[in-house]
Amino acid sequence: MYHGTAHTVGAHIDTDAIIPARFLVTTDPAELGANCMEGLEAGWIKKVKNGDIMVAGENFGCGSSREHAPVALLGAGIPVVIAHSFARIFYRNGFNMGLVLLEIGDDVSKIHDGDELKVDADTGVINNVTTGQTIQCKPVPPFMKGILDKGGLIPYVQDRLAERA
Amino acid sequence: MPATLAEKILQQHCDEQITGPGQIVRCRLSLVLANDITAPLAIKSFKKMGAAGVFDKDKVTIVADHFTPNKDIESAEQVKVCREFAKEMGITHYFEGGNVGVEHALLPELGLVGPGDVVIGADSHTCTYGGLGAFATGMGSTDVAAGMALGETWFKVPPTIQVILTGELRQWVGAKDLMLALIGTIGVSGALYKALEFVGPLASTLSVEGRMTMSNMAIEAGGKVGLFAADDKTLAYAAAHGRKGDKAIAADAGAAYERVVTIDATGMEPQIACPHLPDNVKPVSAVAGLKVDQAVIGSCTNGRIEDLREAAAILKGRKVSKDVRTIILPATPNIWRQALAEGLIETFMDAGCIVGPATCGPCLGGHMGILAGGERAIATTNRNFKGRMGSLESEVYLSGPAAAAAAAIAGEIIDPAKV
Structure with a gap:
């Protein structure tokens, strides 16, 4: 269960906004996290507390394939992103990195900046404590759930390698 | 069942029968690539996976093209990580220094990608090779690390938007303008999770280079791939760049498209x-x-x-x-x-x-x-x-x-x- 304050951003937030290329000279989550969202607004991340939740419009994470984007969000203490929809590469990356991604379509309008949210990642239920509303996100496809159940892509690959040995 | 070009290429690399969009399939990879920004993260994940080596030394490539010639100490350190990994793994196609080019211009030119291939790259513009009739798409570093270790990845079979290119290009108007016109029409998420398939009289007329320019920006419409059929022109390009044994490939007549969009070049300005x-x-x-x-x-x-x-x-x-x-x-x-x-x-x-x-x-x-x-x-x-x-x-x-x-x-x- 995740519990935090919602920080809303608009539609088509690209990975250059999440972590500008000039910061891609490291793979360290803390360093990347310190510069998270610098491409949207200088110092944006300063308003975020550890455990807070990002809430975005359509096509979150479009653009570059940089895995540094979900790593930066995690490094900044954001464990969950809720969006209208996600860009394809970002979705896979977030999933592989253990960032919780919830796609909720038009229901995203039911969450406002500063709302207090409780998120159950297993059931996909979002409880907006501020408004009292409950939102159910779209389920994760079974194949991807299988990877999650193994503990992510890295253990999944370890198993595949073992099957071949 | 008649198949789209995306389905046909994937089918050639996959043991399961592809039945249509939404299906998740495991496919064999023709090439896996990363660059100086994305390879260091991929190498980190690769080490955690515990793979003894890459699946094929000739089919994993690292191109140090983003921050090179190294722009600062940190970039130099990242390239050093790439270089040492390439040496350790015995990677044949490692590029840095005098042999380096922008990856998506370089790899087709060297014949490392071609018609009918399935390619993943830790770079979103990997979709460029769709211009050669390759199912090529960008992924993140950890997915690419898995590809490097296993020589396979999983895909959700995408629905396809057919893009009909028609009309004649006036002077100083070209492939880039056609692609910008398409992105302007369908929007930056217009092809989200989908394949674009370019057909029509103007698609055949375009040079292979022009086709790569268009496929390159499929990602700017959110697309997974942007595909052109591999025709005689493609085969001539592939042969001229040292490849052997490539075959033409195109969608089946009567394949099912989610949507059809026409881009008419008639009267189009830059x-x-x-x-x-x-x-x-x-x-x-x-x-x-x-x-x-x-x-x-x-x-x-x-x-x-x-x-x-x-x-x-x-x-x-x-x-x-x-x-x-x-x-x-x-x-x-x-x-x-x-x-x-x-x-x-x-x-x-x-x-x-x-x-x-x-x-x-x-x-x-x-x-x-x-x-x-x-x-x-x-x-x-x-x-x-x-x-x-x-x-x-x-x-x-x-x-x-x-x-x-x-x-x-x-x-x-x-x-x-x-x-």
Whole structure:
């Protein structure tokens, strides 16, 4: 269960906004996290507390394939992103990195900046404590759930390698 | 059942029977790539996976092209990680220094990708190879690490949008303009999770290089791949670049498309994508007169020899405005050499351009042409997100090579037909 304050951003937030290329000279989550969202607004991340939740419009994470984007969000203490929809590469990356991604379509309008949210990642239920509303996100496809159940892509690959040995 | 081009290519690399969009399949990979920004993360994940080696030393490639020639100590450290990994794994196709080119111009040129291939790359513009009839898509570093270890990955079979290209291109209008027109029509998420398949009379007429320019920007519409059928032209290109045994491949007649979009080149002006999204596309006449401080001609989108020829045709015998830094980056060493042999480099130098090495550099605001606050660039690159080329207060306008060269001369955005 995740519990935090919602920080809303608009539609088509690209990975250059999440972590500008000039910061891609490291793979360290803390360093990347310190510069998270610098491409949207200088110092944006300063308003975020550890455990807070990002809430975005359509096509979150479009653009570059940089895995540094979900790593930066995690490094900044954001464990969950809720969006209208996600860009394809970002979705896979977030999933592989253990960032919780919830796609909720038009229901995203039911969450406002500063709302207090409780998120159950297993059931996909979002409880907006501020408004009292409950939102159910779209389920994760079974194949991807299988990877999650193994503990992510890295253990999944370890198993595949073992099957071949 | 008749199959789309995406389904047909995937089927050749997969043991399960593909039945349609939404199905998740495991496919064998023809090539796996990463660059100096994404490989270090991939290597980290690869080590955690505990793989003894890469699945095939000839089918994993690392191209150090983004922050190279190394722009600072941190980038140099990242390239060192790539180099040491390539040595440790015995990777055949490692590129750094004199053999390096912008990856998506380089790998087709060396015949490392071709028709019918399935390719994943830790770079979103991996979709470029769709121009050769390859199912090629960008992924993150950890997915690519898995590909390096296993030689396979999983895909959700995408639904396909068929894009019919028709009409005739007027002078100074080309593949880039067609693609910008498409992105302007369907939007930056218009092809989200989907394949684009380019067909029609104009698709056949386009050169293989032009096709790669279009496929390159499939991701700017959110697409997974942007595919052209591999025809005689593709096979000739592949053979000329040292490949053997490639076969033509096209969609089956009667395949099911989610949507059909027609892009008609009749009367089309050069297209310009305005800040700050690639779908904010306008005809050049609508933005003519806007002053520019910098012009960039290069990148995986438009840094190939045809692009340089087009720019040189505009620049020949003219001078760029003293107020416009005009940066030309031939995308590979071979393109550089060819441009030199054809006298294009001399044309650029005579016009007052800066001719630099093959690098992604300014496209992503890395180096070699960063913008200050309040500055505006016109660029043949692929993204105009806020701050993409430098300051958050700068602007990038995307265009084809002719419009960028014309703006460099005029000091402002202008229809190349008017210079």
